Amino acid sequence: MGVKVAKFGGTSLANASQFIKVKEIIMQDKERCFIVPSAPGKRDKEDTKITDLLYLCYTYSDDVKLFNEYFNQLQGRYISIVNELELNVPIKEILEEIKQKIQDGASLDFIVSRGEYINGIILAEYIGYEFIDAAEIIYFNEDGLLDQNKTYTTINKLLSENDNAVIPGFYGSNYNGDIKIFSRGGSDITGAIIACGVEADLYENWTDVSGFLMADPSIVDNPQQIKQITFRELRELSYMGASVLHEETIFPVLNAGIPINIRNTNDPENAGTMIISYSDSASRNGITxxxxxxxxxxxxxxxxxxxxxxxxxxxxxxxxxxxxxxxxxxxxxxxxxxxxxxxxxxxxxxxxxxxxxxxxxxxxxxxxxxxxxxxxxxxxxxxxxxxxxxxxxxxxxxxxxxxxxxxxxxxxxxxxxxxxxxxxxxxxxxxxxxxxxx
Known part of the structure; x- marks a missing residue:
């Protein structure tokens, strides 16, 4: 059996109904062994991402009224998800502990990483997978760069002992043990690192679009979907602003020769776009x-x-x-x-x-x-x-x-x-x- 790493973005896990879709996707393929979740994203255009609420909690940690307002919004989102999915996750205790740490002066990196951390606990419980804290397997060195040797060695050892696991995206731990985050959109990078560490056959990146389109849909009506694209082509198009995933995602899997499949959580039957490291043949129209x-x-x-x-x-x-x-x-x-x-x-x-x-x-x-x-x-x-x-x-x-x-x-x-x-x-x-x- 092959091994797939599946990363699910914020819109894919924005509420309980989205969690249900994600579980169905994971359960349909036993090769989806390792799952990387983002924090809950927007439920609609007027909504606020959990990560943004955490940034606001950090900014207004000294303003009791505003802090409580933003934290209560965040708390309500998670409690709603846990209750609707009928889970036994002690969500109120987890949130209360995090609230106390924020009020005690926790770092920005620690605070904003908690969105993925909590979502990872919830998703692991919901799908019956082991939860592994990213801080225990992803490491940064003293220069703030990924410690590749330590990270990949640890991932390979720990995950080889687990057939299935959920690992939160977006963060790891620094050389002194403190939480350190990637740049925004960094859950994509976590997924790529896990894929490399377990030597996956495929890295799936589940989001709210069915892969890449041949042109910007705000300019061209109903542009054709790109079924297959090479890393080099993607780099050229991303340079001009066409992007679905974090650019730094490309490089870990490119070096390992692992293809990336961009898929749509809301349209799982669509094969999406496959990103490969080379091209066997020219595209049908001569352009991608x-x-x-x-x-x-x-x-x-x-x-x-x-x-x-x-x-x-x-x-x-x-x-x-x-x-x-x-x-x-x-x-x-x-x-x-x-x-x-x-x-x-x-x-x-x-x-x-x-x-x-x-x-x-x-x-x-x-x-x-x-x-x-x-x-x-x-x-x-x-x-x-x-x-x-x-x-x-x-x-x-x-x-x-x-x-x-x-x-x-x-x-x-x-x-x-x-x-x-x-x-x-x-x-x-x-x-x-x-x-x-x-």
Whole structure:
């Protein structure tokens, strides 16, 4: 029998009825041996996530009225879940102990990790699995980084002694034994770490969407679902804002060669999207997906015989480093180089340009604000004749002017820059060019 690690997000465990769905999913497949829960998420748009309530409890721990207000909301959520599921979990005692620790000055990491901790206890009781505190198997070193050797050794030992277990997401313990959390969305990372530690055959990430879509549904009506995507393609699309799971999730399982399956708790029959480490064949349409992002500025630097001037690019990058600015893309020509920068990173554009002029003495510098970048991604692109032609024809037919073009050396993506006002129209044009049957 294979081993699967299944992580369930906040919306999947937002209330008792969602817990029932989760149990049905787990029980349908005996290979789902190790379960990683998030804290309860929003039940509706007006609701508050448990983790957010815990942050508020920390913030207002010295304000008796507000603290009690937020803690009572949190308490009510958990008591409701336990009562509706008719469990014997001593939830009031657990909550009272946590409340006392908050009032005694517990750390922020300890407080906000309790959402997953409590949910893990409840879920383990409900499905009849062993509960293992993440603080006992996930460790951080003195630099605040995951202690991989200690963590994976401990996971392998402890979980090999348990056929089934629930491990809360989002946190572990630091070198001195205190609770330490991952960044927000860190339950995804916990799931990936557990999958690596037990050498799982598959890491399932259950959420409220059926995997990835070929385009943003707020821009394209009913975009097609991506059935399979490689880690590299996902990285390219995530770079432009298309994301379903925490980016750091990818790397532990990528290194271990474990595929990730994004599934929908509310539509368990949907196979979702499978994220794999390689691609056996090109996708049917030659592309996997298209994603766009606004908020860029392009600085184009022109200088004759620039390519013969040793250190020219280094001097430009040194100026960026001095201003604490990273670049998204760096397309070049014989006598030109363009810096594609996130506008929010630029604190003083005039100072930046002035320093580039002083360091590089260019013939001219052009600043182009208000640019949106669009990434068209797919392993099939480099093997399919006419892919680029179809893209640029679609943009031309829709009267969209392309301000910049950049194809990565990996040959799995084409980046185009357009004016921000044209982003939505450009994404639709590109999507339709590859999905409309001729």
């Amino acid at each position: 997906g298209v994603a766009g992002k606004k908020g860029f500025t392009i600085i184009t630097i022109e200088k004759n015989l620039m390519n013969y001037e040793v250190g020219f690019v280094r001097r430009i990058l040194t100026v960026l480093e001095k201003h604490d600015i990273y670049f998204y893309h760096l397309p070049t020509g014989i006598d030109t180089i363009s810096l594609v920068l996130e506008a929010s990173q630029i604190k003083d554009i005039h100072s930046l340009v002035k320093e580039i002029q002083a360091e590089c003495k260019p013939d001219s510098i052009e600043i182009i604000p208000g640019i949106a970048l669009i990434a068209t991604v797919g392993h099939g692109m480099s093997y399919t004749p006419g892919i680029a032609a179809r893209l640029f024809t679609a943009l031309a037919e829709n009267n969209i002017n392309v301000r910049i073009i950049d194809q990565g050396s990996s040959e799995i993506n084409i980046i185009v820059g357009v004016e921000e006002k044209d982003l939505e129209a450009a994404v639709r044009a590109i999507y339709n060019a590859y999905t409309t049957k001729i």
